[in-house]
Amino acid sequence: MSFRRKVWDYMTKNELVNFPVNIYKRIPNFKGAAEAAQRLTELDEFKRAQTIKINPDKPQERVRFLALEANKEIIVPIPRLRSGLFLHVTPVAGATKEQLKILATMHGLEQSGKPLGLDSHIKVDLVVLGSVCVSQDGYRLGKGEGFADLEFAMMMRMGTITENTTVITSVHDCQIVDYIPPQLFKEYDVPVDIIVTPTQTIFVEPRQKKPSGILWHMLSGRRLKTMQVLQQLKEMDEKDGKNVFLKEVDSDVETRQYIKNRVKYPRNKKRLGAKKNASNTEKNFTAEDGKDKTDKPRFPRKRSQKKVPVEEENNSLNIETKTENNIKSTSRLRKNPRARTKAHIDFSLKLSNISSGVRVRDVKNALLERGIKPSEIIWQGYRGICYLHFSKLRSESASPDQPLQVDSIVANLQQLRIGEFANNEEDFIHVEPAKPISRIEVTDVTTV
Numbered sequence: 076m077s078f079r080r081k082v083w084d085y086m087t088k089n090e091l092v093n094f095p096v097n098i099y100k101r102i103p104n105f106k107g108a109a110e111a112a113q114r115l116t117e118l119d120e121f122k123r124a125q126t127i128k129i130n131p132d133k134p135q136e137r138v139r140f141l142a143l144e145a146n147k148e149i150i151v152p153i154p155r156l157r158s159g160l161f162l163h164v165t166p167v168a169g170a171t172k173e174q175l176k177i178l179a180t181m182h183g184l185e186q187s188g189k190p191l192g193l194d195s196h197i198k199v200d201l202v203v204l205g206s207v208c209v210s211q212d213g214y215r216l217g218k219g220e221g222f223a224d225l226e227f228a229m230m231m232r233m234g235t236i237t238e239n240t241t242v243i244t245s246v247h248d249c250q251i252v253d254y255i256p257p258q259l260f261k262e263y264d265v266p267v268d269i270i271v272t273p274t275q276t277i278f279v280e281p282r283q284k285k286p287s288g289i290l291w292h293m294l295s296g297r298r299l300k301t302m303q304v305l306q307q308l309k310e311m312d313e314k315d316g317k318n319v320f321l322k323e324v325d326s327d328v329e330t331r332q333y334i335k336n337r338v339k340y341p342r343n344k345k346r347l348g349a350k351k352n353a354s355n356t357e358k359n360f361t362a363e364d365g366k367d368k369t370d371k372p373r374f375p376r377k378r379s380q381k382k383v384p385v386e387e388e389n390n391s392l393n394i395e396t397k398t399e400n401n402i403k404s405t406s407r408l409r410k411n412p413r414a415r416t417k418a419h420i421d422f423s424l425k426l427s428n429i430s431s432g433v434r435v436r437d438v439k440n441a442l443l444e445r446g447i448k449p450s451e452i453i454w455q456g457y458r459g460i461c462y463l464h465f466s467k468l469r470s471e472s473a474s475p476d477q478p479l480q481v482d483s484i485v486a487n488l489q490q491l492r493i494g495e496f497a498n499n500e501e502d503f504i505h506v507e508p509a510k511p512i513s514r515i516e517v518t519d520v521t522t523v
Contacts, residue, residue: 078216082208082250091247094494095133096435097190098502100134100218102205105247107273111246111392114143115203115271120241124200126150128161128230130223132180132205135230137244140179144172150191150199150236151184152226156302160229162188164199172503182431193307202227204267206244209256215244225305227265228289232308238285263290274370292320334510354503420450422481424463425509427458428502430494433442441493447484462509481508 081098086092093104104502106113115121115138126148142149143166150161162184167174170341177183191197204223209215230236244267251270260266269276289308299305299321312319405425426438435454438461442449449463465484491504 076217077312078252078255079207079219082252085249086247086433091249093133094432096433096436102130102134102207102218103247103250104133105250107247108134108245109137110273111247112141113273113277114273115243115245116141116273118243118269120201120243120275121145125201126197127201127203128152128236129203130205131184134204136179136432138203138245139184140176143170143175143179144494146154148317150197150284151188152222153190154181156222156225156304160304161191161194161195163191164188170450180431193233193304193311195233195234195235196312199230199240200244202240204235204242204244206246206250206267208250208252208255209244209246209267210252211270211277211279212254212258213268213270213283214255214257216255216259216427217268221263224263224265225289228263229308230287230303231286238287240355241269242267243284245271248272248274251287261293263285263293270290286423290298292322294321296321343403393445419466420464422465423509424449424458424465424485424488425507427505427507428503429459429461429462429504431456431459433493436463440492445487445491447487 079087083103086098086103086105087096089101091106091363093100093106093108095101095104098104112135121127121142127142127149129135129142131151139149139151143164146166148163148165150163152161164178164184164187167178167187170178178187198400204215205217206215207218211509227236227242231238242265251272261285264287266279268279268282270279271277291309291312294305299309310321429438433450433456435456438452438454442463447463450466451464453462453464455461465481485508488504488506490504491506493504494502
């Protein structure tokens with residue numbers, strides 16, 4: 076079993092993570108992340124730094140907040156480097172703690188962060204990374220996609236950092252392992268210099284050697300196509316007279332997973348099943364003569380039609396029409412077995428002021444704790460809102476003019492908080508009536 080899998084399984088089994096609780100393929104949002112962040116800010120390396128590069132993962136959100144509160148500039152990589160390189164955030168003069176907390180979230184960063192390109196001459200004094208597991212001698216394992224290593228290489232290429240720039244990771248104590256085989260690490264992997272947990276601080280001695288820049292022969296053409304920043308850096312190196320060669324075989328993690336999914340869920344699944352049935356048919360022999368039925372040529376059988384008297388034909392006309400309509404309606408249902416009638420919506424509520432780190436699963440759990448079960452949830456977490464649709468709020472015997480009993484639902488949702496750092500009044504979820512809207516993403520409340 077891999078080191079990552081062991082850590083993910085152990086933390087899940089022992090309930091050592093906050094939301095999102097599904098930590099597989101993620102940097103775990105470990106319990107005690109706030110305490111580890113506070114311990115990190117007590118380091119001299121943090122106090123001396125003016126500009127800090129911090130990863131965008133949830134467990135380092137508290138580090139971002141404390142850095143802004145300490146009047147430090149931070150840069151955060153754009154997720155997966157799809158639309159750029161970094162977002163630069165500077166402290167806002169006179170901002171309250173609540174405003175800085177919002178600014179430290181991914182939603183706040185995207186709203187207020189200034190994009191940084193390759194022409195930026197910013198200097199970074201400290202790098203803070205998240206980890207899945209780390210050894211005491213500084214070897215670090217992320218979630219396995221290599222973006223943190225690539226970001227570090229880009230900063231080295233731009234002159235934003237040097238090989239002497241300190242790298243810190245904040246993790247739970249259980250994420251520290253005694254030993255990770257050095258052969259698991261490649262020349263592009265970034266080691267750490269300091270490990271901070273909720274209970275201890277480990278200084279790695281001696282420090283491991285860090286990558287010196289971008290290793291083009293370790294990158295695939297597909298990765299370049301998905302990252303415009305990489306394409307620009309490649310063109311810059313070629314103009315400088317460097318020979319840039321990409322690896323011939325695309326062995327990146329994303330590609331291997333794509334191929335694995337294609338094998339597991341093939342697009343031509345029906346056609347494969349048809350071939351399988353055909354092969355079984357070829358082995359089907361008759362008991363009488365021992366010959367294969369498929370050897371016999373098949374010709375369409377002529378159907379003889381009996382003449383129907385005029386009276387019987389007129390009497391059966393209505394029956395045939397009804398039967399034909401029933402067949403058409405049945406065939407439509409068969410074509411789309413998952414189709415269901417749209418439930419009548421009696422009342423809708425809009426929930427807003429939802430933190431960017433909150434997932435729909437967290438909202439469901441919070442509603443269940445208060446005994447609220449909406450018929451549908453329309454999730455727009457990227458906007459910090461969601462809609463709750465309720466139906467059957469009237470009893471069957473009640474008249475349509477009878478008012479809906481919604482006051483108890485609205486009152487029950489007052490002073491609702493969702494999120495790890497939701498501790499103040501400004502963190503309350505805002506609840507207000509809303510008209511039914513068109514579906515963007517309808518989530519079944521029975522699934523988690």
